[in-house]
Amino acid sequence: MHYKEFDEIYQQETTEQFKPSSKKLKSEEISAGIFVNNFIRLLVACDFCGKYRCIYSKTVLNDVEMEAITQYFDNIIYSCGLPIVSDDHFLANTLYIHLNLTCNLPIEHNYYSCRLKDVDLCFWCGSEDELLEIPSEMQENWKSIYPPCALCQIEGKNWETRSPK
Known part of the structure; x- marks a missing residue:
């Protein structure tokens, strides 16, 4: 694969045409x-x-x-x-x-219900440290609850939920 030199493309208009995720x-x-x-x-x-x-x-x-x-x-x-x-x-x-x-x-939802998972992770950053306890009122209202860690909650990221009961 050949790439153009930086100086040749610097400040040029770009497109998404060759972006791998667009294909x-x-x-x-x-x-x-x-x-x-x-x-x-x-x-x-x-x-x-x-x-x-x-x-x-x-x-x-x-x-x-x-x-x-x-x-x-x-x-x-x-x-x-x-x-x-x-x-x-x-x-x-x-x-x-x-x-x-x-x-x-974030981590994909299927991770939390897969049989290979051996530890709960923060939904947002993937950390296993300082996960928050699931509040009981959330457990009463939601089938799936994905935990944030303390740091992500401080950054404004909250509980991810799916499937109301």
Whole structure:
């Protein structure tokens, strides 16, 4: 891939034409029905923001596939919004991730109901420290409540809720 020199494009008008998130990617062409908690096979942490993102597959990964994807993540730097694997990887038509999630967005809702989750995290920043206790009145009114940490609440971010009772 070739990029223009900085001096050549500085102060030039730009467009969104080549922005990766603007392009229709293979994982966006699949049925949205795959993005449910029953199809979460792995969790991957972004190397920049630290937030966990869910990796989906309609099929359970066998030992060879799990080993391959584990080794793959050991050798790359993952960032929110990027495809899981390249189009030529043998798992390219098996693994999917929400490509529209960026580092400035909260953790996806499915994380909180997935069986792989081993710790609650702040919905907004992904921290496991200083999570606030869920008020009992919220538990009475909402089926799903996603916690903020103390720092995010100080910054004005509140409880995220879904599905009123």
